[in-house]
Amino acid sequence: MDIRRYGLLAFTVIMVAVPFLPVPDYWITKLNYVGLFGLVALGLVLLTGIGGLTSFGQAAFAGLGAYASAYLSVKLGLSPWLGLLAGLAVTVAVALVLGWVTLRMSGHYLPLATICWSLALFYTMGNLDALGKYDGLLGVPAIQFFGISLQEERRIYLLIWLVAIAAAIAITRLLDSRPGRIMRALDVHRGGGKTMPEAMGASTFRHKLLMFVIAAILASISGWLFAHMQRSVNPSPFGIKFGIEYLFMAVLGGVGHVWGAFTGAALVKLAEDQLQTWLPALLGTSGSYEIIVFGVVLVLVLKFAPNGLWPSIERLLPARRRRAIPADAPEPLPARDKPTAGSVLLEVKDARRTFGGLVAVNGVGFTLRAGEIFGLIGPNGAGKSTTFNLVSGVLPLTSGEVWLRGERVDGKGAREIARRGLSRTFQHVKLVPDMTVLENVALGTYLRTGSGTLAAMLRTDRAEEARALAEAERQLRRVGLGDHLHELAGNLALGPQRLVEIARALASDPALLLLDEPAAGLRHREKQALAEVLRQLKAEGLSLLLVEHDMDFVMNLTDRILVMEFGTPLLEGTPAEIQASEKVRAAYLGTEH
Numbered sequence: 261m262d263i264r265r266y267g268l269l270a271f272t273v274i275m276v277a278v279p280f281l282p283v284p285d286y287w288i289t290k291l292n293y294v295g296l297f298g299l300v301a302l303g304l305v306l307l308t309g310i311g312g313l314t315s316f317g318q319a320a321f322a323g324l325g326a327y328a329s330a331y332l333s334v335k336l337g338l339s340p341w342l343g344l345l346a347g348l349a350v351t352v353a354v355a356l357v358l359g360w361v362t363l364r365m366s367g368h369y370l371p372l373a374t375i376c377w378s379l380a381l382f383y384t385m386g387n388l389d390a391l392g393k394y395d396g397l398l399g400v401p402a403i404q405f406f407g408i409s410l411q412e413e414r415r416i417y418l419l420i421w422l423v424a425i426a427a428a429i430a431i432t433r434l435l436d437s438r439p440g441r442i443m444r445a446l447d448v449h450r451g452g453g454k455t456m457p458e459a460m461g462a463s464t465f466r467h468k469l470l471m472f473v474i475a476a477i478l479a480s481i482s483g484w485l486f487a488h489m490q491r492s493v494n495p496s497p498f499g500i501k502f503g504i505e506y507l508f509m510a511v512l513g514g515v516g517h518v519w520g521a522f523t524g525a526a527l528v529k530l531a532e533d534q535l536q537t538w539l540p541a542l543l544g545t546s547g548s549y550e551i552i553v554f555g556v557v558l559v560l561v562l563k564f565a566p567n568g569l570w571p572s573i574e575r576l577l578p579a580r581r582r583r584a585i586p587a588d589a590p591e592p593l594p595a596r597d598k599p600t601a602g603s604v605l606l607e608v609k610d611a612r613r614t615f616g617g618l619v620a621v622n623g624v625g626f627t628l629r630a631g632e633i634f635g636l637i638g639p640n641g642a643g644k645s646t647t648f649n650l651v652s653g654v655l656p657l658t659s660g661e662v663w664l665r666g667e668r669v670d671g672k673g674a675r676e677i678a679r680r681g682l683s684r685t686f687q688h689v690k691l692v693p694d695m696t697v698l699e700n701v702a703l704g705t706y707l708r709t710g711s712g713t714l715a716a717m718l719r720t721d722r723a724e725e726a727r728a729l730a731e732a733e734r735q736l737r738r739v740g741l742g743d744h745l746h747e748l749a750g751n752l753a754l755g756p757q758r759l760v761e762i763a764r765a766l767a768s769d770p771a772l773l774l775l776d777e778p779a780a781g782l783r784h785r786e787k788q789a790l791a792e793v794l795r796q797l798k799a800e801g802l803s804l805l806l807v808e809h810d811m812d813f814v815m816n817l818t819d820r821i822l823v824m825e826f827g828t829p830l831l832e833g834t835p836a837e838i839q840a841s842e843k844v845r846a847a848y849l850g851t852e853h
């Protein structure tokens with residue numbers, strides 16, 4: 261068993277034992293706040309640390325959970341448990357609407373939008389008569405748990421920490437699953453983004469929205485617990501100041517780490533109390549000076565420990581055990597019907613693409629048959645990458661048609677085209693650097709598996725996960741990387757990284773594999789190894805479309821080649837015919853040599 265699991269078990273036992281020990285009430289209150297704040301910060305770990313989406317508005321979601329339950333229990337006399345459900349329903353509805361609008365924004369617009377709706381919700385809470393305006397609602401009842409009132413701090417402590425630990429476990433499990441891998445591939449600040457997950461067949465917007473809703477739910481539950489612990493609500497703990505403080509906690513603790521949320525919450529909560537006592541005494545005047553200290557600390561943390569404090573704590577813990585791959589191979593994932601050798605697999609007809617006034621691709625057409633390696637070559641700016649993007653659905657065509665396995669696919673988008681059996685690699689390698697090689701390749705199995713978020717959190721996805729990992733391992737062995745399964749992808753050299761990308765594409769069981777300049781930047785040895793792998797794939801019946809600069813690499817590998825120049829087709833033929841052509845020599849080789 262994983263020693264870390266014992267660690268988690270020990271932590272849980274200690275936390276559950278605390279209220280039964282002679283711990284002063286003061287500390288129980290502190291720990292209650294750490295649990296409540298940690299829950300909100302945990303949502304930010306998912307949203308900001310993993311997804312790269314910065315939100316200043318999480319306190320407002322806590323307000324929704326708190327106010328919904330407080331209103332229903334104070335005004336209508338309903339049970340806090342019904343209040344919880346109502347709060348969650350309101351939170352999910354609001355998060356879906358806000359997420360729908362704001363998550364399409366990029367760069368600085370998203371954080372700005374979260375500030376806007378945080379302010380809007382704050383003033384709504386403070387101005388509604390029904391919610392008691394800025395005085396809020398008093399007399400919020402305590403939560404009853406099977407007839408036991410959780411009025412006492414030591415009792416609600418247990419509920420807070422059981423919820424907090426369960427949430428931390430659920431998020432840890434989620435990150436180690438089919439949807440979690442996509443979530444970890446989204447952060448543009450860590451080399452992720454939209455193109456790769458979409459090429460794997462996953463909707464990046466859906467996953468972002470999911471993270472947004474989960475983070476909102478965690479905040480809402482925290483708000484609910486807070487309202488029934490305080491026995492009253494008013495708008496101030498749900499304003500923008502707390503929105504910023506939650507973000508500070510997550511960043512301080514380690515915004516990319518589940519337990520960083522609680523580390524940050526504990527540090528801020530404990531430091532806040534001390535500073536509120538010491539600073540006014542030191543300065544001889546009262547005021548919220550701790551905010552200034554927090555500001556300075558945040559700058560220092562961002563400068564010297566951008567990953568927060570949790571990684572330093574984690575180093576003191578026993579090393580994480582590698583995920584074991586089951587010894588007896590699980591049943592393979594479903595495979596698609598293979599095209600018969602020689603049948604038409606891909607047909608591009610009269611493709612045209614313009615960018616404003618620039619015609620990047622014009623009148624390009626070719627046919628690729630099952631079992632062959634087709635090369636697309638041409639000098640810089642010839643339109644190869646654009647053609648590649650038109651075929652893979654990253655760019656829409658201005659006019660023309662693309663047919664895959666007898667079905668018209670232009671205009672369908674990258675995800676739908678991937679579903680129909682086209683898989684690709686990227687000119688600039690797109691791996692998730694802090695995920696293992698095995699996990700990166702398992703991303704490729706996305707369309708062949710189906711487990712969702714809830715299954716991941718409840719761990720009912722393990723049988724399918726084992727099949728996905730076994731498939732990833734099989735593909736890694738196929739490209740000769742069987743010895744690197746558990747290495748972090750970011751630690752590999754460029755050559756092996758390109759092979760990992762090929763393995764990931766293979767894990768989707770493609771009918772056609774598209775390789776975008778696979779030899780670019782490789783050393784001679786690495787090129788040879790790559791060519792060997794591609795030859796072997798062809799021998800196994802796979803079809804490949806290759807966009808490449810390296811002439812030797814293409815000539816020795818392909819069955820047929822299309823040479824492009826200035827966005828138009830120049831000549832199509834066998835490598836020998838291409839090499840013998842004066843036209844090509846003038847256009848392409850002439851510029852190369």
Ligand SMILES: Nc1ncnc2c1ncn2[C@@H]1O[C@H](COP(=O)(O)OP(=O)(O)OP(=O)(O)O)[C@@H](O)[C@H]1O
Pocket residue numbers: 615618619620638639640641642643644645646647809
């Ligand atoms: N998104 C874009 N917006 C505007 N122009 C573009 C865009 N993408 C490509 N182009 C232009 O289209 C032309 C073809 O570019 P493309 O990248 O397809 O050529 P290429 O043959 O792949 O070149 P290279 O080998 O240098 O990658 C170039 O003139 C390029 O500047």
